[in-house]
Amino acid sequence: MAAKSHLNKGTCHKVLNARHRHVPTAHSAAKKSLRQWSTPLAKQLYEAISTTGSVPLASYMRMCLTGDLGGYYTGAVGQDRDQFGAKGDFVTSPEISQIFGELLGIWFIAEWISQGRPSKGVQLIEVGPGRGTLMDDMLRTIQRFPAMAASIESVFMVEASRELRETQKKRLCGPDAPSTESNAGCHSPSKYGATPIVWTETIKSIPIESDKTPFIVAHEFFDALPIHTFQSAPAPAPAASKTSPPSSPSPPSSSPSSRPDTTASTLTPAMEWREMMVSITPPVSSSSSSPSSTSPPPEFQLVLSSSTTRHSRLLPESSPRYRALKQTPNALIEICPDASLYAADFASRIGGSPKHPKPAPSGAALILDYGTADTVPVNSLRGIRQHRLVSPFAAPGLVDLSADVDFHAIAEAATMASAGIEVHGPISQADFLELMGIRERAEALSKIPGITPSAASDIEKAWKRLVDRGPSGMGKVYKAMAILPENDGRRRPVGFGGDVTA
Template sequence: MVPASPVARPLRHVARALFPCVWRGKYFSSGNEPAESNRVTPMFRHLMYKIKSTGPITVAEYMKEVLTNPDKGYYVHHDMLGEKGDFITSPEISQIFGELVGIWFISEWMSSGKSSAFQLVELGPGRGTLTGDILRVFSQLGSVLKTCDISVHLVEVSQKLSEFQALTLTDKKIPLERDAESLVYMKGVTKSGIPVSWYRDLKDVPKGYSFYLANEFFDVLPIHKFQCGETRDHIEVCPEAGVIIQELSQRIALTGGAALIADYGHDGTKTDTFRGFCSHKLHDVLIAPGTADLTADVDFSYLRRMTQGKAASLGPIQQQTFLKNMGIDVRLKVLLDKADEPSVRQQLLHGYNMLMNPKKMGERFNFFALLPHQRLQVGSHQMGTCQSKPSASSPVAGFGELTWQ
């Protein structure tokens, strides 16, 4: 097995040679892109200078530079979400998604003993929509959480997106605290009075009993691509995802809590998934770098291995199954009964279809969870095996048959 050919100069001419990637059975690089799409972007010039100075770069380095370079990175300076952006995420499609995720965290909090305090930590919070929906659920169930001290911690590298998050979440009457040199580069108070802090790295978030959330976060982490043999079979590996999973697993093992990961991916069955998105359409990964999102399917089997036995893992299970188990049909009916305007009802039904339809997001997206081992050991102490079913009194919400690993 040898590494895939590095991304070298000239970038756009090697695109079709290096990445004849297939997505849903279609090549996303046709070789006939219009001339205007081949424009020289600031990121293109930066990469050219970098390659001329230090030599060829790997796919992972290319992906990291294009997405998160502090000066020219796609995520650092673009508003990529929504209809006017390059892609849209589940929380932006329907409020029900975030509400059910909020219920999941409350369920786990109750099942694990109703601790007196917990941190809600989101990795890559987008515009803050998902955290906002979760906090609304927390407020609506205030009688349940009234004795619990909650704080919000957001891990975000993009200054532009952190500003959107602040607009979505914080009380405008209370000014934000800013310190670019601190590990906590911004602080505020949410509309419901909960303290919220911003960090650039998960390792900077204080350790403590926490619920971690990552929605469409792992798919944008840099991947290494390898090719094996004359058949050019692809293997994609994301070391950074492994490091983050190890950090989450260690934290959960030491201080408790849980992590919920939602993303598109596979359980070790796919090979060549690296692709780009621009204006909701597939985009050649090496054309006009810095103007499009780069992504690759998450290998959940790799995430499971990277727990290194420190935490138990559940899933992946398809999004439609998880949301149905969480009661999406009941919640939809409640909202439809309350909706007076036809346009609101139509929007609710459209969002439900996007989330649940197997041909849209229902089967392509998956949920994956990390939990303390003892959370799944109820009723299994005498079985002497790694595989067991929890007792009926303490199931993990959203998941069906459980495998303790």
């Protein structure tokens, strides 16, 4: 996400990786009990860690982002707190320019045309829809194509935050729109027609139906999913058996067969994955704190587990990409199990699966986020507050946490979940938006009768910001990926080198 202070959420790379374990003594525990915590969530985390010990990074992130007690998205500490916009913590691409959402709407229209213009059963699904700006721009654009607009059966908004659901409803339905409840979620009529907008806290609440055509958009959603971090370390040497008889001494010999074994297996110790855990930092005395610092000191830290954990024994063995790094000393990897689950869900809805068979694949998913194209993310955890880069371990609940998206892992999970899909990308956001016609659309908006030179200048600055290919530019750091029905390579989607196929 990007801010008006020119800080892009996807361009900040840092992590606090402590390589030691802090073992609280009775004295330090007593001092901590009197410690002033920055937020109620910080105190809750302290009490949990003090009771059970260090927790996985994924657990910490989940509590910070969606916890009931002051979670960043689900339990705002202050009234009317807005995470988005100039007065919040960051600005997203749809907030920068309406053209972004319009082009995504055009992308799905092109897919609808290429898939035979289905007259019914179309679902629009957005996961992590923010303030609803993206869906609003998409729906407004789709209204220009009445046949597709009429084919949309429901618009699903997968949103965990009650506050954001209310914001989305006001934008998409109007402040006075009525609401009804069903097993799927809360329904309200769209301001764009009779199509209902349905809010649900989890995508699992949306049935996977073989006769539906799901069009799924995930913009800056995967970056907020919790990650696990692992480091390779020498495994403990196996204990010698106490029941084995002592070996008889061998006569000295200069023959090669009797020399000590110096093979690689003997010289290279066996390696194992250890998990990076979140622990409590020692209290910082007022005398040692920097008087010029405006940021609160981190209240938590990453420490390396002293032995394997349930996650470290399972997750790094889930892909040959991770297994190939195991023997590299001190190798670091980040794994997001939730991302793989969502990718598999998307693939099953589009292409079918053994559990959810589908007569013919249909639908599409478009994913836009920042992350790595073919390497495993490393040291990418970041915190952003008020458009500034801050420690992800300070003021929990008031800081947005995110990590680089592993696009390769998403593609791997999708293709393993369904034989009826194929994956395109990732490609840079700049390439995608330019192929979709962002320059041409911006020029058209700038020539609208009555537009002021200042407004035209703002339009130009906004679209160029979205395609900036500089080292930390949004056009380079952000990437696009598409999941489509398997078509044996007969066509590529619009924006990925292909064209509309009627």
